[in-house]
Amino acid sequence: MNRTLLAAIAALLPLLHLSAQADDITDKRTYEGQMTEKSASLAMEVGNVDSAYAKITELIEENKGQISSSTLSEYQTEPEEKINRASISILVPPDNFSELLVEIEGLGAITDKEVSGKDVTEEYHTLREEYYTQFANKRRLTNLAGRSGSVSTVLMLEQDIERIENEIRRTTSRIKYLESVTTESRINLVISQKTSLTMSGWEKTARWFFGSMAAVALLAPLAGLGLLVTWLVVLIIRKRKQNY
Numbered sequence: 001m002n003r004t005l006l007a008a009i010a011a012l013l014p015l016l017h018l019s020a021q022a023d024d025i026t027d028k029r030t031y032e033g034q035m036t037e038k039s040a041s042l043a044m045e046v047g048n049v050d051s052a053y054a055k056i057t058e059l060i061e062e063n064k065g066q067i068s069s070s071t072l073s074e075y076q077t078e079p080e081e082k083i084n085r086a087s088i089s090i091l092v093p094p095d096n097f098s099e100l101l102v103e104i105e106g107l108g109a110i111t112d113k114e115v116s117g118k119d120v121t122e123e124y125h126t127l128r129e130e131y132y133t134q135f136a137n138k139r140r141l142t143n144l145a146g147r148s149g150s151v152s153t154v155l156m157l158e159q160d161i162e163r164i165e166n167e168i169r170r171t172t173s174r175i176k177y178l179e180s181v182t183t184e185s186r187i188n189l190v191i192s193q194k195t196s197l198t199m200s201g202w203e204k205t206a207r208w209f210f211g212s213m214a215a216v217a218l219l220a221p222l223a224g225l226g227l228l229v230t231w232l233v234v235l236i237i238r239k240r241k242q243n244y
Helices: 002-009 011-025 049-062 094-105 121-147 151-183 200-242
Strands: 036-046 066-078 079-091 110-121 187-191
Touching: 002 066, 002 187, 036 094, 049 066, 049 094, 049 110, 049 187, 079 094, 094 110, 094 187, 151 187
Parallel strands: 036 187
Antiparallel strands: 036 110, 066 079, 079 187
16 A cells, blocks of 8 residues: 555544544433423513522522523613613523523513423434434445545545534534533523612602602701791891881
8 A cells, every 4th residue: 555545544534533522422412302492581670689689599599500690780760860780691400491480570570571492302313313324424435445545536535524524513513502402491581670660650659759758858947947037037127117
C-alpha cells in the first residue's frame, strides 16, 4: 500500500473518532413513553414583589424545580412612585409543571398568560431511527475505504463520510435538545408591583382618602397660623380706627 493511500486512510481517523463520541452520547439514554415539551410565560401583579418572590422560591423548591435565572429591577411610573419588578426563569419536572403554575397564579393578579404543550414523541423516535441509519452508512463507507486500493476511491469515500458525519452531528444535537426540554419544563415569569393605574376602584378610593387625611394633618398647623395672622391684622386695624 503506497504512502498516498495510507495518508488518505489516516485522514479518516478523526472522523471515526468523532462518530464514536456521537454514538456514546446518543446511546447512553433511551426514552420511552410520551415525550411532551411544556412551557409557560406568565405576567402578574402583586402587592409586594419581595414577598411574592420569596414565596415563589419556596414553591419552586417544594415542586423540585430550580431557578435558572432571575433579575430584580426598579423603575419609576410617576414622579413620586417607584415600582419593583422581578423576572424569573424556572425549570421544573414535567410532572410538577401544572401544579407549580397554579400555585404561582394564586399569588397575584394575572395580566398575561401563555401556556404551550407539544408532543415530540414521534419526532424523537424518528430522529433516533435516522441516527442509526446514518451511523450504519458511515460504517459501511468506512469499511469500503479500508478495503479499497485506489487513492481516488478513498478520497471520494472520505468526502461522503464527512458529509454523513455532519448529518450525525445535527441529528444528535436535536435529539439531545428534545431530551433536555422534555426532562425539564420551563416557566418564564414576570411579577410587578401594583400601580395606581392598575388598582381597583376600592383601592384607589382608599389611597385617595388616606392621602387626603395625611395632607390635612400636614396643612392643619399652617391653616391655624393663617387664621391667627388674619385675626391680628383685623385687631390692629380696629385699634387704629378707634384712635382716630
